[in-house]
Amino acid sequence: MIKLHVAPPHDHSVVIGRSVPFPATNSPVAVIYDPKVAYLAEPLAESAGAESAAVTAGEQAKSFGVFEGILRKMALSGLPRDAELWAVGGGTITDLVGFVAATYLRGIAWRAWPTTTLAMVDAAIGGKTGINLPEGKNLVGAFHPPRGVYAELESLATLPRERFREGLVEAFKHGILSGDAVLLQPWRLSPDSAELEEYLARAAQTKIAVVEKDMRESGERAKLNLGHTLAHALEISSGHRLSHGQAVAFGMLYSALVAVRLGYQDITPHLEELLSWLEPHLPLQASWEDLYSYINRDKKKRGQEIHWVIPVSLGEAKVSTVQDQVLREAFSDWRKAVERYAG
C-alpha cells in the first residue's frame, strides 16, 4: 500500500493499494456509488452506518437532473452540515458527487474511491468537480478537494480491458510530461500485476505535483491538456464512439507530430507504441476543416487564440499558439500515421 499526500489547500492523502482499510469517521455518511462496484460500496456503507444510493456512471450522470435529485434526497433525509459524502465509482461519479458535496448546505466534506484507472490517476485528484450542460462538458462546477482518496486496486478486476487500458493513457501522458520512463510502459500491466500499485502511484504523484503548484487552471496545470485539444474534437466528431483515453492518445500523437514539424525532438515512436497497445478501431474520416471548426468553436466566440501543448522533448512541454500552416502539415502527417487504426 502506498500513501501519497497532496499539500494544502488540498491537504489530503491518496492511498493506493489492495484491501485499503476503510476510514473511521464519527460523521453521518451518505454513499453514492456506481452499481457496477456495489461489491466495494456496500461494505463501505455498512462500515459507516451510511445511507447509500446507486447512480449509473457515465456522462449522463453529470447532468442537472441527477445533481438535483441527489441534493433533494440528501435534504429530505436531513443530512447535516458535518456529514460526509463518499463517492465510489469512476470519474463521472467522483466529479458529480464532489460537486454535490461542494454545494449541499454551501459545502460539506467528501471522500473518493475511484474505481477506474482513469479516475485513480487523474479525475479524483486535484479538487475539480462538476457537471455538464447541453452546451458543453464540465461547464458548471467547483474546486472542492476531497478529504481523502482511496484507490482500491481490487475494484479494477471488473473493469473492462479496454477501459483499464484507456485510463492508463493519462498516466502515460504524465510520463511524457515528466519523462518518467516507467510511466511510458503501461503494456506491462494488468489488473492483478504486482507493479500496478507502483505505476499508479507514480502517475498520481505527477498529477499531485502539478496541482500543488497551481490549484486553479493556468500555468503548469494547462500542460495537463496535452493531447486534449484535438482529442475533444475527435470525440465529438466520432459521436463519442471514440473513448476519451483513445482520443487523447491520438491527440498526443498529433501534438508530437506538430513538435516534429517545429523542429523539436521526435517522440512519436512512444505514441505509436501506445496506440498499438490500445488497439483502437474506429472511423476517422473527419477532415482538418471539420476538426478545426470544433476546436475553434468556443474559443472563437471569446476572441481567444488556441493554445497547444507541445511536447518539445520527453519531460518538457510548452504551451503556445501554432501557425496554421504547421497545424495543417502535421495533420497530414497524422492522417498517414493513423490509417492503420481507421475503419
Added chain:
Amino acid sequence: MIKLHVAPPHDHSVVIGRSVPFPATNSPVAVIYDPKVAYLAEPLAESAGAESAAVTAGEQAKSFGVFEGILRKMALSGLPRDAELWAVGGGTITDLVGFVAATYLRGIAWRAWPTTTLAMVDAAIGGKTGINLPEGKNLVGAFHPPRGVYAELESLATLPRERFREGLVEAFKHGILSGDAVLLQPWRLSPDSAELEEYLARAAQTKIAVVEKDMRESGERAKLNLGHTLAHALEISSGHRLSHGQAVAFGMLYSALVAVRLGYQDITPHLEELLSWLEPHLPLQASWEDLYSYINRDKKKRGQEIHWVIPVSLGEAKVSTVQDQVLREAFSDWRKAVERYAG
C-alpha cells in the same frame, strides 16, 4: 458616500451612497437584474458593454430551473472564465447570481448592486450564495464573496414602504446585537432622508464585523440568527403571508421575552416599538405545539438540540438551549403581547 471594506478572504469594498459611480472593468460582463430596477441595471449594462437578462425577483427565482437557465445562457454566449457577473436586485437576485458565479466554469467573479434595504445590510454581505430546494430554503449554495458591493440608495425610491421598513429589521437586529443606539431608531428614516446613508453603513459595518470574525457559519455568526428560529416557523405557518422582516421582528420579541423569563435585562420595549412601526396585521393563530413542530422538524432528524439566540442585554447575546417550560411560558407572554397585531 461611505466606503467600507470587508477583510480577506472576502477582501472587497461596500460602497453606500447616492449616484455611486459604476466600476471600471476590462472583463466581459453579464448583468442579471430584477426588472423592477431596470432603470439602474440598464445604464450599468451599457457602461460595461454587457449582455443582460432580467429575472423576476422573489423566492421562486432561487430555483434549480432559473439557476440552470442562466448557466445555459452564459455557456451559449461563451462567457469566458475572466468574465464578471453583475447582480442588480434584492437578496433573492444576489443569492442566485452569486451562486451562478460560484459554479460557472468552477467560479467566476461577481459584483452586487443590492436594491432593497434588506439586501444592503444583510444578504449582499458575507459571501453566502445559494438557491432553494422544495425541501427547504438555501439548502444548496456556496461561499463566494463578490468583488464589490454597491448600495445605490436611489434604487430604494421604488421600493414599497412595507419592504423598505421590513429590511431595516435586520439593521435593528444588528442594533440589538451591538448595542448601537442609532440602529435602534429606524423610524426616523425614509428613502430620501439624509441620515439613511449613515444608518445603512452602520448596519452593514456590524454585519461585516461578524463575517470577518467567522466566514463559515458558527460561533459569532450564529448570533445573527437572533429572532430567526421562531421567525421561520411563523413564516411557514402563515403560508408566507408574513414577510421575513416582520417574522424576524416577532421572533426577536419572543427571544427577548425568553430572556426576561431567564432573568436577563428586559429589552422588549424596543421590540414593541419596532412592531408598532412595522404595522404587521396578520393571522397568528398557530399554537406553541404547531410552531414547535416546525422548529423541531429538521433538527429532530439530525438528533440535535435547538439552540436559541438570547439577547441578555443590549449589545450582548448568547447562544444556548432553553428549558421547555421556559419556552412555553415565554410563548404565552408573547401571545398576549402580539394580540394587537393579529387578524
